[in-house]
Amino acid sequence: MKNLLFLFIMLPSIMFSQNNALAEAFKNGEFKKVIEISNIENLRNADDFETHLIIAKSYNEVGDFKQAAEFLKQCERLMKSEWEKSWTLVESIKTNFGTGNIEAVRQNFADAKKVKGTKNSEKALREIALLIGFDELYDNWKIKVTENIIFHFDNSISDADVEKVVTTRQKAFNEINRIFNSNLPKKIDFFVWNQKENYNPYLKSSLGFTRPTLCVSHNRINQTPGHELAHNISFWRNRENRRTKFINEGIGVCFDQQKNNKFEIAKAAYKTHPMNLIDVWKKQTDLGNEILYPISGAFVEFLFNYDKAKFFALVENQTYQDAEVIYGSQLVNLINEFIRNLNE
Ligand SMILES: [Zn+2]
The missing domain is CATH 1.25.40.10 (Tetratricopeptide repeat domain)
Known part of the structure; x- marks a missing residue:
């Protein structure tokens, strides 16, 4: 901005x-x-x-x-x-x-x-x-190209790790796009930085992040296979979308291709930090990422399992007002049920 x-x-x-x-x-x-x-x-x-x-x-x-x-x-x-x-x-x-x-x-x-x-x-x-x-800082980076991804690896990442990331991320792409069926305008440029901490001083930004319009993701070496890929893929399901942080990050978490129990993780987060889900959805920035990510991830998973067609409509138009149109009078019931389950 x-x-x-x-x-x-x-x-x-x-x-x-x-x-x-x-x-x-x-x-x-x-x-x-x-x-x-x-x-x-x-x-x-x-x-x-x-x-x-x-x-x-x-x-x-x-x-x-x-x-x-x-x-x-x-x-x-x-x-x-x-x-x-x-x-x-x-x-x-x-x-x-x-x-x-x-x-x-x-x-x-x-x-x-x-x-x-x-x-x-x-x-x-x-x-x-x-x-x-x-930028010339990438001059000695390693490039690997697969069917859907152009990988750019920090030169200090070992060949074994390069191989592992290439295989798991291309597999993650296939899994995620089997669900979303999106048409991306180009391969995803997927940068992997050899760092575990969040802040990247060159990009002056926290990692990872995605610019879905350009199909670009910058990742830490230890990120989940699917999170940033899911941001790119879900965006291109329909370029004319309306996104919110709550649903968009929920998509990133839900489809991160980790075989963990998203609901149990959300339950633990909710226990330490009960909140009004509708407020968080509407206001977007009120909640720290460490709470927002697990809650939104489990919520998106819940909606995905509830009704696929409605879920994909929400992927394209993500505001609370959009959801009121998509889910009608069921929306409040769904949210209440989700929160009730978290509280169990
Ligand atoms: Zn994200």
Whole structure:
């Protein structure tokens, strides 16, 4: 989100353009709204660079790379200054990577080196390079490719561990996608860092995490086989989804491919930390991950076993309000039953 703000600061003139609503939605990170407005106002033929860049970035953010490419063509037509070229390349990298066009990504990075960007566009370039494996720190990493995954291994990980991770994660992919039946736009780029602690100083983020639009996961060596894969796969069941932390993390835990008893683990967590599940679902951030993950994982498992069709509808639209529509008057009964079981 910080990135965005930088980009917005880079583009002050849009504040004074006719597209105030567009600029406002973009500033707030409401990318779907940006896309909506651009359709309503028919901005496809607008003649200023910034409008096209904002729309291209918004399409990238929701994983619609075909549309992003269309708007980037217009950016290329309209860009004049170095900073415009630099930002266009940042977004082109995402679009090309998102569709698995690695040669084009390589060319984008080579072109970006020749352009004098701004401090912020250069920073954005470094960040995307780190995220997708184009930073020079990955130069000596080991690459392994399977049917659905491109693995990137920290060079210090032993060959035996590499072999183990490759086998178990590809198997996890098969198991999870046998259930979700998703169409991913590319193989998952699966980075494995040789660390057990959470914080990663290079990515300046806790591991693991997933950027499902780009099919990228960064993992600790000791993570479960399926958690991050499940985030990628469940996202691409329907790209036009509405996610919440509660259900999304529940999916990650439920399908992590560990043969443990999720319900017993949730029971123990609930015992130390009883809470109002509906509040947690609605507010999302109130609860620490060490409680939220086991509870949501067991809850998702419970809903999956209750009714598959309804569960998949919830995968696509995950808010509490969505669940009220999907499960109707049964929803409250289901939640009460789940909590009653936890209390037993
Ligand atoms: Zn997760």
